Amino acid sequence: MEKVQIGKVIEFYTNSCLVLSEEKTYNCMTPKNHEVAVGDNLEILVQSSNAIISKIHDRSSALYRFRGQKKRLLAANLTNIGIILASVPQAPRFFIDKWLTIADGAKLEPFLVFNKSDLELSQEFEDTKDLYSKLNLPYFVTSFKENFGITELKNFLENRTCIFVGQSGVGKSSLTGALTGINLKTKVLSNEQGQHTTSTSRLFKVENLDGSIIDSPGVRDIEQGPVSKSSIKNVFHEITEASKKCQFRNCGHKKDKGCFVKKGIEEGLINQSRYDSFLELVKNIDE
Ligand SMILES: Nc1nc2c(ncn2[C@@H]2O[C@H](COP(=O)(O)OP(=O)(O)OP(=O)(O)O)[C@@H](O)[C@H]2O)c(=O)[nH]1
Ligand SMILES: [Mg+2]
Ligand SMILES: [Zn+2]
Structure with a gap:
């Protein structure tokens, strides 16, 4: 039957x-x-x-991966994207800005996790933490190793479904394991490149509360797809604000006369790496 x-x-x-x-x-x-x-x-x-x-069933949200002109569904019905970061291995800042833009495009709320806080942090990573924790995004400082910050992250996941993204070895599976109570295979970090541990996308329930996490190898990193003007505006808020004061309305914010964005960089109000990401991502604007 x-x-x-x-x-x-x-x-x-x-x-x-x-x-x-x-x-x-x-x-x-x-x-x-x-x-x-x-x-x-x-x-x-x-x-x-x-x-x-x-x-x-109809999806409340859909996250796609782009490869050239082709797009493929990566995950459905998410509410959030968790960008997992660590000082080792350290992601370029463009990685963060790209994922913030992808999240905005998919109408998902991004949050940041600065994992491996037990390690001695490089100045570069401290600066990254400082820069992004001021961006008005939810963020968490965690150590899987020392069981630090996990409860805060867990409580945040109540009634949410998120996907963890981040470079191989930052601790996505370790954190997923700590949050779900399921022992997942994790990667033993070595200096060799190219060994990845997690090999299939899987959705797990957060332990004792109504929330889910997708730990996926396919989304350690993805190609940037088309970007909308509004995503650029939302993600690069400080640049958008400064650009309103540029002398010319069609200012390219490069070598243009009277550019307030360039002035902001010189005065230290706009971070150089955010500006570099901005210039890279506006190349993909499709409207
Ligand atoms: N010191 C320290 N090590 C950690 C922490 N979290 C994870 N690790 C270690 O980092 C290594 C990689 O962790 P994984 O959880 O496998 O990383 P992943 O992001 O899932 O990697 P992929 O599946 O390859 O994408 C393991 O040896 C973990 O034990 C942490 O907070 N502190
Ligand atoms: Mg993993
Ligand atoms: Zn300008």
Whole structure:
């Protein structure tokens, strides 16, 4: 006998996905003509131990990855993007600005996690922390190793579904494990490049509260897709404000006369790296 059940995609493979429904998991083939991703809510037709996807519910949000002109759904029904940072390995600041722009484009609230706070921090990382903690974004200082700041982060995740992004080795899986109570395979840091630990996207429930985390290798980093003017405005607020005072309305904020943005950099009011990210990201404006 067939039975329709409601389920959620919790893990995604190349041609199939794992659907959690009524506390059981079913391995379902992904439909040919519809995109499915981790976080999708759907209906499945269950026949004894098999199940097929019969309907995908409307998504409250969708995060896409772009590769040239192609776009592919990465995760569905998220509320937040958690950008995980550490002093080792340290991400370039452009990485942060890019993810803030991606989050804005997908209408997801970003937050920052400065992990590995037990380590001695480089000046560069201290400066990064200082710069971004002033941007009016939720941020957390954590140490997985010393179990510091985890409770604050956990409480923030109540009623939220987030995806952790960050370079390989910053502690995404370690934090996910600490927040969910599930022991995940983590990476032993070495000086060798190119070894990644997490190999499939998976959605986990935060321990003892209503929140979820997606730990995904596919989103350590992604290519920047098209960017809207409003995302640039929202993410680079300080530059937008300064640009209102530029002498010419069509100021390119490069070598233009009377540019207030350049003046802001000279006076130390606008950070050089934020300006560099801004110039890089405006190249992708598509409207
Ligand atoms: N000192 C210190 N080490 C940490 C901390 N958090 C994680 N680590 C270590 O950093 C290494 C990498 O952690 P992972 O959680 O595997 O990193 P990841 O971001 O999931 O890496 P990928 O899955 O490759 O993307 C492991 O050896 C962890 O034990 C921390 O707060 N402090
Ligand atoms: Mg991992
Ligand atoms: Zn200007």
